Amino acid sequence: MSLAHALLTSLLEQASSGYDLARRFDKSIGHFWQATHQQIYRELGRMEKAGWIRSTPDPDAGRTRKRRYSVLPGGRDELMRWAAESAPLPELRDEFMVRLRADAVIGPLGLLPELGRRRALHADKLRAYRAIEARDFPPDPQASRQRRIHHLILKAGIQYEEGWIAWYDEALGVLEHA
Amino acid sequence: MSLAHALLTSLLEQASSGYDLARRFDKSIGHFWQATHQQIYRELGRMEKAGWIRSTPDPDAGRTRKRRYSVLPGGRDELMRWAAESAPLPELRDEFMVRLRADAVIGPLGLLPELGRRRALHADKLRAYRAIEARDFPPDPQASRQRRIHHLILKAGIQYEEGWIAWYDEALGVLEHA
DNA sequence: TCCGACTATGCAACCAGTTGCAGTACTGTA
DNA sequence: TACAGTACTGCAACTGGTTGCATAGTCGGA
CATH class of the missing domain: 1.10.10.10 (Winged helix-like DNA-binding domain superfamily/Winged helix DNA-binding domain)
Incomplete structure (x- = not known):
């Protein structure tokens, strides 16, 4: 809970x-x-x-x-x-991967537009995170523990969005030429 | 559904x-x-x-x-x-971030061991994905559309785990020296 | 021959999260 | 003063997912 x-x-x-x-x-x-x-x-x-x-x-x-x-x-x-409790990792659950796999087994289902849309959504989020970072976390070697942790949490989001953007770029290449 | x-x-x-x-x-x-x-x-x-x-x-x-x-x-x-339907992005939901934030507001709560544990779990998953990749997806410019898509899906998992491992490494640094 | 492990299916109860709707009070505007 | 908008709280019903338990057959080993 x-x-x-x-x-x-x-x-x-x-x-x-x-x-x-x-x-x-x-x-x-x-x-x-x-x-x-x-x-x-x-x-x-x-x-x-x-x-x-x-x-x-x-x-x-x-x-x-x-x-x-x-x-x-x-x-x-x-x-x-x-x-202090330990908890399982959050599970990756992405229905788009199911759609991709359906596309693989049935044949091209026109997923390209949706793929582009999703890439854009990730890019939006990344931009928002970057804006927060620029505003709230200027470089500062003296930053408090609390600030450093908050920054770290934000970076998790940044890292996550960047990873997906890179993946969607690759996916775009695969679906376009196949 | x-x-x-x-x-x-x-x-x-x-x-x-x-x-x-x-x-x-x-x-x-x-x-x-x-x-x-x-x-x-x-x-x-x-x-x-x-x-x-x-x-x-x-x-x-x-x-x-x-x-x-x-x-x-x-x-x-x-x-x-x-x-062909479009769907919202999956939501990032990770209770560890809540714990981190609790640690930031209350003070050090000893999250380091849990942090290490989680990094190791991600590393395990990455290793498993890499093994599948090596076994099922040897480099092959002639690979079928289906295989290329399956490989792409696997790479999503690889990318995801790698991102988290990098983040946990950074988190380790922050929590150790704070 | 009995026992435990595994394959295979299913019911019932529960819980967290979502959706739709509604009510009440304040705030600004025509 | 009437009306729209929005801040704020809440009920009720539903859905998807989880948990605990039950049942029944197969198979290998003590």
Whole structure:
């Protein structure tokens, strides 16, 4: 159950509401862990019951129902406990490879446009990551441990997109001349 | 619903039983699409109902219940239709990144051993892929379209593992000296 | 001849994640 | 003041995937 732990991490970085969490998930942690607002609300409810977090009406709430969640000591302990666990590698699961294999067994199915589209999507992501890198991580030998780790995580995304772009370029060559 | 299409592809390559499909999934297609025998049996049932495949008692069955599934024209059409669809990129979802981020916000949580373990797992996979490559894809300018595509798919796995190994090496450096 | 390992299939329950929909309050604009 | 848009929370139903368990036959070895 990592969503809870992703939320704990995010809340430790900054106490906030379910809605804000959902939006922040679209950036930062969301590059490696996605969640809809539905999941987030449900999970926040469970976590509060478990005594990991508590919620108070948000000071910025005005008359809305907005609530601010913050991490309790129990939640922090739980996060530390969980972080030390070992876990299996994420599994590679890409339906495009299935399509390719279908194309191989049946014969040309016109996958080239889709291939180009996917390459472009990866290029978009890479560009976005590079922009974040340029903005938030200027070269700095004195950077704090926290910053260095955040940069490292971003580099995982960069490395991932670059790898796929290179592969899609090769794939383009194979499908064009075959 | 890609599992059905992965199964169709696999059955087109070779008609076989649910059990054999499950085992073949552990290799080839399974590098990019995993499924348990449970899922497979359930899905084969649906596909037969849909008229995409048919099953006959397996000739090698002896007195067991073993059945051989093969693709009907309707299944082939469905696969062709589906292959031309476009689909979103698979999402990167790696809980280790959440752990790293927790380590960044709380302070050193002793992630180094886990980091080494994960690097080793990637190295194992890479070695396995390289072995398959050496065995099944000797350099051959005359290789068929099908072989070239299969090789391409394998290279996606190789590229993926190599990227992560490089990243884990860098991560090792960051966590050691911080 | 009994036993354990393996092949082969399947039911039932559960869980995480997704989708569709809805309600409520605020904010700006015509 | 009416209306559109959007911030914010939530319910209910569904889907795909996982887990635990059950069953039944085959085969080799103690």
